[in-house]
Amino acid sequence: MPDATGDATRAAHAGLPAAEPFRPPMPGPVMSAYFHLPGDPTGAPYAYGRETNPTWTALETAVAELESPGEPAHAAVFASGMAAVAAVLFGHLRPGDTVVVPSDGYHGVHQLGDRLGEFGVTVRQVATADTEGQLAALADARLLWLETPANPGLDTCDIRALADAARERGVLVAVDNTLPTPLGQRPLELGADLSVASGTKGFSGHGDVLLGYVATRDAALLGPVRTWRSCVGAVPGPMETWLAHRGMATLPLRLERQSANALAIARRLLERGDVADVRYPGLPGDPGHAVAAAQMSAFGGVVSFTLPDRAHAERFLAALRVIGEATSFGGVRSMAERRARWTEPPAGPTPGDGAGEVSAADDPAGAHPAAQVPPGFIRLSVGIEDAADLIADVDRALDETARSAD
Numbered sequence: 001m002p003d004a005t006g007d008a009t010r011a012a013h014a015g016l017p018a019a020e021p022f023r024p025p026m027p028g029p030v031m032s033a034y035f036h037l038p039g040d041p042t043g044a045p046y047a048y049g050r051e052t053n054p055t056w057t058a059l060e061t062a063v064a065e066l067e068s069p070g071e072p073a074h075a076a077v078f079a080s081g082m083a084a085v086a087a088v089l090f091g092h093l094r095p096g097d098t099v100v101v102p103s104d105g106y107h108g109v110h111q112l113g114d115r116l117g118e119f120g121v122t123v124r125q126v127a128t129a130d131t132e133g134q135l136a137a138l139a140d141a142r143l144l145w146l147e148t149p150a151n152p153g154l155d156t157c158d159i160r161a162l163a164d165a166a167r168e169r170g171v172l173v174a175v176d177n178t179l180p181t182p183l184g185q186r187p188l189e190l191g192a193d194l195s196v197a198s199g200t201k202g203f204s205g206h207g208d209v210l211l212g213y214v215a216t217r218d219a220a221l222l223g224p225v226r227t228w229r230s231c232v233g234a235v236p237g238p239m240e241t242w243l244a245h246r247g248m249a250t251l252p253l254r255l256e257r258q259s260a261n262a263l264a265i266a267r268r269l270l271e272r273g274d275v276a277d278v279r280y281p282g283l284p285g286d287p288g289h290a291v292a293a294a295q296m297s298a299f300g301g302v303v304s305f306t307l308p309d310r311a312h313a314e315r316f317l318a319a320l321r322v323i324g325e326a327t328s329f330g331g332v333r334s335m336a337e338r339r340a341r342w343t344e345p346p347a348g349p350t351p352g353d354g355a356g357e358v359s360a361a362d363d364p365a366g367a368h369p370a371a372q373v374p375p376g377f378i379r380l381s382v383g384i385e386d387a388a389d390l391i392a393d394v395d396r397a398l399d400e401t402a403r404s405a406d
C-alpha cells in the first residue's frame, strides 16, 4: 500500500486493490472451489480452492504488511490458529529434531507436541519467564517456540534477546502473536523468523470467525508451511477470510479501547482486597511489564487474577451481568472464565476412574488446560464496552461473591 506510515492507515487499507472507477474498494469474497484452468497449470495463480484463493491473497498481503511494515514479508492464512501452529511445527520439524515450547503457553501446542513426540521429535518445555532455561534448552534444537505474553498466565519474554541467541545457534524462532496482534507487537521486527497467530481472537475481534496465519520475511520458510496447508486442507473459507479482512480496519480502535479498559480494570482489581495475583502486562508493577513495555505498543485486553477457590470463582462468574462466561479472548464483548475448569475432574467421580483426564472430544473449544493455574484463577478478556460499566460489573460480582461466602 503506498505512503502509509501509520498503523491505523495501514489497517484500513492494506491488501485492498488500487482505486478504480466504479469498482468496490473491497471486493467481495470469491466463493469458488476451482478456477478455469486451460492447458499447463505451471505458474497458474489460481487453480483449485485448496491451494489458493484471491480472497486469501488479499488478506495475506494485508497480514504481511501489518506484521512487517516497510520490509517485504509473506503470509499464509489458515482455517484456525491451531491449523497455523500445526503447519509450522509439522512443516519444519522432522524425526530427530528438537523443539522448545513454553510450559505455560497455550495448551494446544502441548497437545501437538504429544503428536510430534510420536513422530520422533523431542519437545522441551520451559517457562516463558525462564530466560536461562530457554537458552540452555536451545542446545541442538531446531525450533524455539515463544508465546509472549503467555496465555493464560501472562508472563513475558524478551523476543529480541532470545531470537539473537537462537540465530547464533542456528535455531529457528516462531512467536505466537495471538494475544498482542500485529498492532501490539511485531515479532519479525524483533528478530523472529515466523510470527504465528490465531486470527480467531483479537485480530478478527468479533467472535464470528475461526482463522489463523503465519507471517515471515523469508519466503523459503513459508514454502513448507503452505505445502502442509495444501496437503491437509487446513484452509479458511473465503467468507471467514473476507470477514477478518473487513474487521481489520477497526483493529487499532478495538485494541486501543481494550487495552485502556483492561488497564482500568486491572487497577481496580489491585485496589480490592479480595483478589490475588492480579496480572496485566500494562501494569507498571507487573513482573512482565518491563519486557512488555520494551517490545509491545499496546498491552491487549487480557487480565488475570485469582480468587480463593473454585467456589468463589464460580460464584463470581455467575454474578457477572455484562461480562459473559466463555472461553476465548480478544473480542469486542468482554468475557471471563475459570481457566482450571478444563483440567479438573468432573463433579462427583470417584478417584481412579479416569477423572482429571480431559480428552480433546471433551474440549471442543481447544481451550484445554491450564494445569498450571490454581482453581480460582480467572482469565478476563476485556472488550470495548464502557470501562465504567465493566468495572461496576466486576465490583458488583466480587461484592456478591464475598457476601455469599459469609
Ligand SMILES: Cc1ncc(COP(=O)(O)O)c(C=O)c1O
Binding pocket: 080, 081, 082, 083, 085, 106, 108, 147, 151, 176, 178, 179, 197, 198, 199, 200, 201, 210, 211, 212, 365, 366, 367
Ligand atoms: C495463544 C493461542 N494460540 C493459538 C490458539 C489456537 O487458535 P484457534 O482456536 O483459532 O485454533 C489459541 C486459542 O485459544 C491461543 O490462545
